[in-house]
Every structure is written in C-alpha cells, then in structure tokens.
Amino acid sequence: MITRLLGPGAPAVSAIGFGGMPLSIAGRPPEDRAIRAVHAALEAGMTLIDTADVYCLDDNDIGHNERLIAKALKQWTGNKEGIVVATKGGLTRPGGSWERVNDPAHLRKACDRSLKALGVERIDLYQLHAPLPGSSIAETAEVLAELKTAGKIRWVGLSNVSVSEIEQARKVVDVATVQNRLSPFFRESLEPGFLREPSVVEHCRTQGVGFLAYSPVGGGRLNLKLPGLPVIATIAKRHNATPHSVVLAWVLAQGPTVIPIPGGRTVEHVKDAAGAADLDLTPAELEEIAKTQFSRA
Ligand SMILES: NC(=O)c1ccc[n+]([C@@H]2O[C@H](COP(=O)([O-])OP(=O)(O)OC[C@H]3O[C@@H](n4cnc5c(N)ncnc54)[C@H](OP(=O)(O)O)[C@@H]3O)[C@@H](O)[C@H]2O)c1
Structure with missing residues (x-):
C-alpha cells in the first residue's frame, strides 16, 4: 500500500489505517472474528492501528480494544516491523x-x-482524546510532554481539536498527529476558522502534521447510506469499486497528510477499505463529491 508520513519525527505508515472502535463498542463481534478483522488489515498492508482505552462497553470494560489489538498482534505471524499502534486517553x-x-x-x-x-x-502514538472545554490544553500538553520525557510514549497526538488548540499544545510539546472527524457528511475540518484561520486539514498540511481522519465513511450509521447516494454510486460503478472505497479515496485526496482510519468488523469490509488507497478519482469526480451536500438524516 502507498504510505504517508505520520508526522514530524515519525515514520511513514500506510495511507489508510485501521480504526479499532467497532470491534469493542456495542454491537462488537465475537473475539475470533474481531481478530480476523485486525489480521485482514495487517494482511492488506495497513501499518497504522488506531485504538483508545475507552473503546469498550463502559467503565468496567476499559482497555477492551487495546487488549484485543495486543492479542491480534501477538498472534500475527507476518511482518510486524513498522506497525504503529496509536491509542488515546482523556475520556x-x-x-x-x-x-x-x-x-x-x-x-x-x-x-x-x-x-x-x-x-x-x-506507546507508539499517544493521543489526547478530546480537550475539555474551559480547561487549558497547554497544561494538558505538559502532562503529555512529561509522559514523553519519561519514555512512556514515543509520539504525541491530539484529537478533536481546533487550529488554535493545536498551536497552544505545540508550544509545549511536539505534536505528530491530529485526529478529527472527516467524511463527505462531516467537513468541519476542511472549513477555515475565525479571522482567516486555516482549516485544520490545511494547517496540518503546512505543518507536516499527520491528519488522521476518523469516521471517514460517516461512522456506524451513515456509512450504510452510501450505496444509495446517486453521486457516490455512479462514481463507484464507473471505477468498478464500492461506494465506501470511493468515499475513502475522496477523504485521502483532501490533503497530502490525510490518513483515513476506517473501522470495520468484517474481513471483506477491511480489505475493501485498504483497496481504496489504489483508487484514483479524477479531479472532476473529487469536485462532484465536494460540491454535493449529503444529508445526515
Ligand atoms: N478520536 C475520536 O474521537 C474518534 C471518534 C470516532 C472514531 N474514531 C476512530 O476512527 C475509526 C473509524 O471511525 P468509525 O468506526 O466511527 O466510522 P467509519 O470508519 O466511518 O466506519 C463505520 C463502519 O463503516 C463500515 N465500513 C468501513 N469501510 C467499509 C467498506 N469498505 N465497505 C463496507 N463497509 C465499510 C464498517 O462496518 P462493519 O463494522 O459492519 O464492517 C465500519 O464499522 C474508529 O474505529 C476509531 O478508531 C475516533
């Protein structure tokens, strides 16, 4: 699979990573199937796996997804070199x-x-899951810097952040990645902020910071609508591809540091998602998706 730089001081990883959340929240599959999904991701060449302590059912189940990923990696007999596991704390x-x-x-x-x-x-990449409104992200970044200095984490990431929050944190600690939501349904990370502040995706591009696009096919509910959306379905048919892979190719094309991290509970879905890295949409197709508003209803 093609690769993209994870961020400043961090290595290149697969241009499409794997999001572990659906394997551990409500509706999760049995463990053997979940492990097959992770192995399908690795088999397809994905070298970035995203998890979090809170990908679980509730506070009595914290760490479910992290333990699952660890087990899947332990059982994986293929090459483990270059695999980056990203987790999160703060929820x-x-x-x-x-x-x-x-x-x-x-x-x-x-x-x-x-x-x-x-x-x-x-930990390879440790991400602040979401800043607490009203609290100082610079103070939180100090804790991340302390964990880095202590050797507990290698690279620092932030999630659910604005450009100004990224910059406040970067005054305190090197930030390798930003993880925000991005799909044709949710485009706030592509929109400029106040006073001509660049969009988060654009800011990450200029700073060389990896932008991990979460819920890239719309999340657990909206992704199911993709086959019924005429613009997406027509492009998919033209490329003999699935609607999900068309959407992932569109997300990937939003910036040179964008790395979509789709979730998936089946081998078939995970393989298809990985294949999107090889799908080249034409400028006209990218524009057509960009100018279409997709209902979130
Ligand atoms: N930082 C944050 O606050 C935050 C928030 C949400 C998510 N995330 C991260 O981002 C990852 C992805 O987000 P998400 O899981 O919410 O949504 P998503 O990636 O948009 O995917 C939702 C569902 O779409 C289906 N899907 C994906 N690719 C497919 C394909 N090629 N063909 C058919 N179906 C496909 C999968 O269904 P099946 O499960 O049925 O296979 C998947 O569970 C999460 O796993 C998590 O790691 C982070």
Missing part, C-alpha cells in the same frame, strides 16, 4: 456514555493502564 465511559476527563492524574493513570493493556514498554 471515561460511565454507564456507557462518553465523558471528557483531562486532569493530569487521570491522564497519567490512563497512560499506565494503556501500557499494560497493550503489553508494551512504550
């Missing part, structure tokens, strides 16, 4: 809900727990 799952908790004590504990769940001495 909790009380009663199955998602809550932001950024305080230093929580992040330090979460990082130690992730090290254990992943079975590693150092």
Whole structure:
C-alpha cells in the first residue's frame, strides 16, 4: 500500500489505517472474528492501528480494544516491523456514555493502564482524546510532554481539536498527529476558522502534521447510506469499486497528510477499505463529491 508520513519525527505508515472502535463498542463481534478483522488489515498492508482505552462497553470494560489489538498482534505471524499502534486517553465511559476527563492524574493513570493493556514498554502514538472545554490544553500538553520525557510514549497526538488548540499544545510539546472527524457528511475540518484561520486539514498540511481522519465513511450509521447516494454510486460503478472505497479515496485526496482510519468488523469490509488507497478519482469526480451536500438524516 502507498504510505504517508505520520508526522514530524515519525515514520511513514500506510495511507489508510485501521480504526479499532467497532470491534469493542456495542454491537462488537465475537473475539475470533474481531481478530480476523485486525489480521485482514495487517494482511492488506495497513501499518497504522488506531485504538483508545475507552473503546469498550463502559467503565468496567476499559482497555477492551487495546487488549484485543495486543492479542491480534501477538498472534500475527507476518511482518510486524513498522506497525504503529496509536491509542488515546482523556475520556471515561460511565454507564456507557462518553465523558471528557483531562486532569493530569487521570491522564497519567490512563497512560499506565494503556501500557499494560497493550503489553508494551512504550506507546507508539499517544493521543489526547478530546480537550475539555474551559480547561487549558497547554497544561494538558505538559502532562503529555512529561509522559514523553519519561519514555512512556514515543509520539504525541491530539484529537478533536481546533487550529488554535493545536498551536497552544505545540508550544509545549511536539505534536505528530491530529485526529478529527472527516467524511463527505462531516467537513468541519476542511472549513477555515475565525479571522482567516486555516482549516485544520490545511494547517496540518503546512505543518507536516499527520491528519488522521476518523469516521471517514460517516461512522456506524451513515456509512450504510452510501450505496444509495446517486453521486457516490455512479462514481463507484464507473471505477468498478464500492461506494465506501470511493468515499475513502475522496477523504485521502483532501490533503497530502490525510490518513483515513476506517473501522470495520468484517474481513471483506477491511480489505475493501485498504483497496481504496489504489483508487484514483479524477479531479472532476473529487469536485462532484465536494460540491454535493449529503444529508445526515
Ligand atoms: N478520536 C475520536 O474521537 C474518534 C471518534 C470516532 C472514531 N474514531 C476512530 O476512527 C475509526 C473509524 O471511525 P468509525 O468506526 O466511527 O466510522 P467509519 O470508519 O466511518 O466506519 C463505520 C463502519 O463503516 C463500515 N465500513 C468501513 N469501510 C467499509 C467498506 N469498505 N465497505 C463496507 N463497509 C465499510 C464498517 O462496518 P462493519 O463494522 O459492519 O464492517 C465500519 O464499522 C474508529 O474505529 C476509531 O478508531 C475516533
């Protein structure tokens, strides 16, 4: 598979990575099928796996996805060189809900727990899952810097952030990646901010920061609508490709540092997603998708 630089000071990884979330939240498959999905990703040449401590059912199940990824990697007999596992801290799952908790004590504990769940001495990429509104991201970044200096994490990432939050954090610690939502349904990361602030994708491009596009086919609900969208279906037919791979190729084309990280619970879906890295849409097709508004209803 073609590769893209993960970020400053970090290596190149597959241009399409694998998102582990659907393997561990509600609706998750049995473990043997989940492991087959991870192996399908590795078999297809994906070298970036995204997980989080909170990809689980609730607070009693923290680390489910990290343990699953660790188990799948342990059982993988192929080449493990160059595989980057990215996890996150900064959320909790009380009663199955998602809550932001950024305080230093929580992040330090979460990082130690992730090290254990992943079975590693150092986490490749550790991402702040989401900043807490009203709290200082610079102070949170200090904790990430401390974890890096302690050798517990190799590269730092941020998720669900604006350009100004990225820059506040970068004053404190080197940031390799930003992980925000991006699909034809959700394009806020392509939109310029206040006072001519560039879009997050554009800012990542100019800074060489990897932009990990999450929910790139629209997430668990909206992705099911793709085959019924005429613009997508027509382009897919023209390329003898699936609607999902057309959308992934569109996301990939939004910037040279964009790396989509689709989720997938079946071998077939994961293989298809990986194949999107080889699908070249024409400028006219990219434009056609860009100018179409897709309903989120
Ligand atoms: N940082 C954050 O706050 C945040 C938030 C959400 C997600 N994420 C990360 O981003 C990853 C992806 O997001 P997501 O899982 O929400 O949504 P997504 O990647 O848009 O995918 C949702 C579903 O689309 C289906 N799919 C994907 N590729 C397909 C294909 N080629 N053909 C057919 N179906 C396909 C899969 O269904 P099946 O499961 O049925 O195979 C998958 O579960 C997550 O796994 C997680 O790692 C991060």
